[in-house]
Amino acid sequence: MAIVVQRFIRLAFRKFKTEEEDGEPSTYQLLLGVINWVIIILALLLCFYAIPSARSLLDTELRYLLTIVAVIILTIFFQRLVRYGLGRYLQKSAQNLKVDPTAFNFLKNAINAIILLISFFFIFYSIPALRAVGTTLLASAGIVAAVAAFASQHALANIVSGVFIVIFKPFRVDDMIKIGVDITGKVEDITLRHTVIRNFENRRVIIPNSTVNAETIINSNLIEEKICVHLEIGISYDSDIDRAMAIMRSVSERHPMCIDNRDAAAIAENRPIAIVRVLALADSSVILRAWAWAQNADDAFVMKCDLLKQVKEEFDRQGIEIPFPHLTLVYKKDV
Known part of the structure; x- marks a missing residue:
């Protein structure tokens, strides 16, 4: 009878039977596996009821047996769900972050271990004869967990922060980011414990993930990669401001890495590609700022360096x- 029911369920679920891209079973197949186990266990219980000598034993211990069976079935189901569901999510997140997905495998194993421990404790606590043992084990495990958590609180904080990076994706590998005030570079690797950044000196900066989550992050590649370069130069009060602004605009627009970021309205109004404004009147200079756009962070850095040199040379030629x-020293004859 059990075999007939199993065959009927398999036929009913056949149209839902699919394979995932990585060859892992689908959610319907997981559910089908759990139903098969339930059918097998119910068949065994019916067989025991058919035996008179075993019937009395089942009547007295059936509740505990069904509890254990239910816990085992739920444990298998949740472990498979974590293995395949969370595994696929972490793998896709790792692909989006461009990191090795095996770096997050231990997270799946840790969750499965926690599910297994909870199942064991629940089984021990549901049986009166083993309840005292289960309570003792639970108390001991709580003490051990508290001591371990206190001893490794920094490591756990880094792991939790790494999980947040995987979930919320504030940056990916190869993104140009700035963390805090003085750490700027390209993301080279992301693990559950730390993030590796390659700075402009080709050195690797290893930052704990808890520090990364606590700092302000500037991501030059998030959403779009275009960068607006700010070029600030001060000129003397005696210099021709209009000529200096025209030089900065012309030099910026002629640079090969400068791109046209104007919208349709700005083009229709014939606005310049590079905008130049008087930013401030300082104590000894008039501060001018030019806004020019580059395609990405690398081009923006090179373009700014080139513009500083070219504007200085053009200012010298134009008398700006x-x-x-x-320091001016004044000598008086009477002294």
């Missing part, structure tokens, strides 16, 4: 003075 601190 860039003030610098100097």
Whole structure:
């Protein structure tokens, strides 16, 4: 009878039977496996009821037996769900972050171990004869867990922060980011414990994930990669401001890495590609700022370095003075 029921259920679920891209069973197949186990266990119980000598034993211990069976079935189901469901999610997240998905395998194993421990404790606690043992084990495990958590709180904080990075994806491998005030570079690797950044000196900066989550992050590649370069230069009060602004605009627009980021309205109004404004009137100079766009962070850095050099050279040719601190000594004849 059990075989007939199993065959009927398999036929009913056949149209839902699919394989995932990585060859793992689908959710319907997991559910079908759990139903098969339930049918097998019910068949065994019916067989025991058919034996008179075993019937009395089942009547007295059936509740405990069914509890154990239910816990085992739920444990298998949740472990498979974590293995395949969470596994696929972590794998896709790792692919989006461009990191090795095996770096997050231990997270799945840890969750499965927790599910297994909870199942054991529930089984021990549901049987009166084993309840005292289960309570003792639970108390001991709680003490051990508290001591372990206190001893490794920094490591656990890094792991939890790594999970948050996987879930919320504030950056990916190869993104140009700035963390805090003085750490800037390209993300080279992301693990559950730390993030590796390659700075402009080709050195690897290893930052704990808890520190990464606590700092402000500037991501140059999030959503779009275009960068607006700010070029600030001070000129003397005696210099021609309009000529200096025209030089900065012309030099910026001629650079090969400068892109046209104007919208349709700006193009229709014939606005310049590079905008130049008077930013401030300082103590000894007039501060001018040019806004020019580059395709990405790498081009923006190179373009800014080139523009500083080219604007300085053009200012020298056009007689635009860039003030610098100097000291004037006045000698009096009476002294």
